[in-house]
Amino acid sequence: MKRYIRHIMLLTALFVVAVGVVGVATPASTSILWYDYNDGMKLAEEQNKPVMIDFGADRCGACKKLDEETFTDGRVIESSKNFVCINVNTDKEREIMGKYGKIRFIPTIVFTDPQGHEIHRAIGFKNADKFLNEMHTALSKAEGR
Template sequence: MKKIVFFVIVSIILTGCIEKESVKTGSIEWKNYEEGMDSAYSNEKPVIIDFYADWCEPCKKMDEQLYTNEDIIKKAENFIMIKVNADENRELAINYGIQYLP
C-alpha cells in the first residue's frame, strides 16, 4: 500500500511538469528519513520519499532536471521531501517495496 501511495504522489507531480520548461531558481528542502517523518507527523503534512543510488543515472537526471524545475519546487512545498539512498538503507527500501530505481 505504501508503494502505491508513493507512486501515485510521484506520478501527480511528474504529470505537472512533462514537456514544460520553466526557470530554475530555488531548490527543494530535502530531509533524511527520520527527520522527515518527524516533521511530517508534527506538521501533519504528507511525504514524498525519493529512493536513489549514487550509481543510478536516471536518479541523477531527476536531480538535475526534475527537482530543479520551478513548478516542482513550488509543489514540493506542500510535502515533506525525503531523500533516501537505497544502497545505504536497504532495509528501509525493502520495507517500502522498492525493487527498482527509475
C-alpha cells in the same frame, strides 16, 4: 522649500534602495528541501503533511537526471512545499526500502500520508510535467479526493 523637497526625494530614494536590498537578500527557494528519513517522518507527523520519499542511488543515471532536470524545475520545487521531502540512498539505507515493499527499480518515488502509509508511487525518470502530475495525484489522495 527646495531643500525640503530634496531631503524628501533623498529619503524616498534611500527607502527604495533599502527595500530592494532586502528583496535581494531573501530569494525564493531554489531547490527542494530534503530531509533524512527519521527527521522527515517526524516532521511530517508534527505538521500533518504528506511525504515524498525519493529512493535513488549515486550510481543511477536516471536518478541523477531526475535530480538535475526535474527536481530543479521551479514548478516542482514549489509543489514540493506541499510535502515533507525525504531522500533515501538505496546503497546506504537498505533497511528503509523494506518498509515500502519491493523497490525493484530506481528511482522510485513513494508518496505517503503523515504516518508513513503509502498512497502513491512513481517509478523511473519523469520530466517535470509528468512528475507534477504524480505530485498532484499523490496530494489528491492524501487529501482524500
